[in-house]
Amino acid sequence: MQFPVILAIESSCDDTSAAVMAGGEILANVVATQQVHEQYGGVVPELASRAHQQHLIPVVQEALRRAKVDKSALDAVAFTQGPGLLGSLLVGSMFAKTFAQALDKPLIAVNHMRAHILAHFIRAPRPAFPFLCLTVSGGHTQLVIVRGPMDMQVIGQTIDDAAGEAFDKTAKLLGLPYPGGPHLDKQARLGNPTRFPFPVGAMPGYDFSFSGLKTSVLYFLRQQTTQNPDFVQENLPDLCASIQHTIIQTLLRQLIRAAQDNGLTQIALAGGVAANSGLREALTQLAAEKGWEVFIPDFEFCTDNAGMVAMTAHFQYEAGDFAAPLVSPDPRLKL
Numbered sequence: 368m369q370f371p372v373i374l375a376i377e378s379s380c381d382d383t384s385a386a387v388m389a390g391g392e393i394l395a396n397v398v399a400t401q402q403v404h405e406q407y408g409g410v411v412p413e414l415a416s417r418a419h420q421q422h423l424i425p426v427v428q429e430a431l432r433r434a435k436v437d438k439s440a441l442d443a444v445a446f447t448q449g450p451g452l453l454g455s456l457l458v459g460s461m462f463a464k465t466f467a468q469a470l471d472k473p474l475i476a477v478n479h480m481r482a483h484i485l486a487h488f489i490r491a492p493r494p495a496f497p498f499l500c501l502t503v504s505g506g507h508t509q510l511v512i513v514r515g516p517m518d519m520q521v522i523g524q525t526i527d528d529a530a531g532e533a534f535d536k537t538a539k540l541l542g543l544p545y546p547g548g549p550h551l552d553k554q555a556r557l558g559n560p561t562r563f564p565f566p567v568g569a570m571p572g573y574d575f576s577f578s579g580l581k582t583s584v585l586y587f588l589r590q591q592t593t594q595n596p597d598f599v600q601e602n603l604p605d606l607c608a609s610i611q612h613t614i615i616q617t618l619l620r621q622l623i624r625a626a627q628d629n630g631l632t633q634i635a636l637a638g639g640v641a642a643n644s645g646l647r648e649a650l651t652q653l654a655a656e657k658g659w660e661v662f663i664p665d666f667e668f669c670t671d672n673a674g675m676v677a678m679t680a681h682f683q684y685e686a687g688d689f690a691a692p693l694v695s696p697d698p699r700l701k702l
């Protein structure tokens with residue numbers, strides 16, 4: 368078995384995950400997704416903590432079993448310190464701290480946003496430093512210059528909703544189930560992206576804003592459905608395609624500026640929204656036009672997973688970056 372062997376725990380939101388990595392190679396990545404939130408149309412923090420409590424030990428056992436690693440062979444235990452929901456983070460951190468203490472092994476505290484970015488190093492092709500990463504998830508939207516595994520600079524971020532939230536909230540207005548992003552994506556493939564022009568959130572610098580889009584979709588639908596109650600059903604693919612097009616334009620406008628201003632041609636996409644087919648297509652086309660090299664991790668490592676936490680912990684292990692036993696979760700941990 369290659370050195371070091373790391374068990375990593377991810378519990379920042381509504382996915383309970385455990386991964387085992389040896390010498391930087393992923394041996395197992397187990398994710399239990401919580402279904403309980405669907406009926407509420409969003410993540411309920413109290414229910415998320417309880418579900419983590421139920422799932423965590425079976426998920427860890429399953430990861431060790433799949434990796435064929437006995438807990439006595441572990442060199443370190445890693446966990447997501449933040450950002451995320453406090454109750455969810457507490458479950459993962461308490462488990463990791465106790466496990467590390469019982470095994471008398473070092474503890475590694477990992478930043479969730481850094482982990483989304485370092486997910487690119489789990490499998491080839493891997494970007495070369497420096498590169499520009501657009502992290503787009505249900506909780507975050509960030510543009511980051513990545514100079515090294517431990518050397519990252521946030522140059523732009525959302526001032527209101529995250530890109531994933533923009534997908535989920537507008538999908539909800541259209542009556543699609545939660546989380547709406549993948550449903551909206553599916554419908555959008557059948558529609559005309561320029562049929563309904565919605566405003567692109569144009570921010571100075573490299574920041575993003577999506578609340579204007581949500582409001583404009585809300586008012587537009589209200590106005591249309593008073594005239595025709597079946598407006599949404601009759602125009603669903605075009606509505607989805609137009610909304611998706613606007614979100615992609617908002618993201619790419621800043622991404623292009625940031626890449627050009629900073630002379631970066633290695634472009635990485637991270638987070639759950641990286642699964643969006645329109646965004647992938649638009650980026651691939653841009654890459655051809657601008658001579659960029661674009662990197663998108665496998666879907667398994669785009670959405671929340673402990674594999675990316677293990678990868679980050681691997682780099683931290685090599686750098687000797689260990690956590691004190693008294694370390695606490697930080698829901699607003701900065702990159």
Ligand code: KG4
Pocket residue numbers: 380503504505506507530531532534535546547548549552638639640642643644669670671
């Ligand atoms: O990274 P992630 O799994 O969790 C967070 O850390 O938030 O991202 C989840 C987000 C949700 O908002 C979901 O709707 C969105 O990613 N998402 C998508 C697609 N697949 C997942 N959004 C648009 N198109 C998709 N295909």
Ligand code: ZN
Pocket residue numbers: 479483504638670671
């Ligand atoms: Zn995430």
